[in-house]
Amino acid sequence: MMCTELKLLTMEDVARILRVHRSTISRLIASGALPALSIRSCTRVRATDLRRFIIDSRIGMSTGESSMER
Numbered sequence: 001m002m003c004t005e006l007k008l009l010t011m012e013d014v015a016r017i018l019r020v021h022r023s024t025i026s027r028l029i030a031s032g033a034l035p036a037l038s039i040r041s042c043t044r045v046r047a048t049d050l051r052r053f054i055i056d057s058r059i060g061m062s063t064g065e066s067s068m069e070r
Contacts, residue, residue, distance in 0.1 A: 007047035008037070014045050018054075028053075 014034075015022045025045075028034040035049045 008044040011043055
């Protein structure tokens with residue numbers, strides 16, 4: 001049986017990684033640009049979703065389109 005580890009990040013972790021304010025992360029989650037999970041009253045972002053968000057943002061930046069415009 002294959003066992004995979006699910007890495008969950010807090011909003012503070014994500015803000016630190018992206019070097020933005022926590023409220024920016026809240027806006028990205030609310031807009032649907034960054035997927036998140038709600039566990040009781042805690043919001044968590046899967047590391048794989050953050051990685052995908054970063055990759056998608058880089059692609060958009062190279063063409064002059066921001067990920068927020070999509």
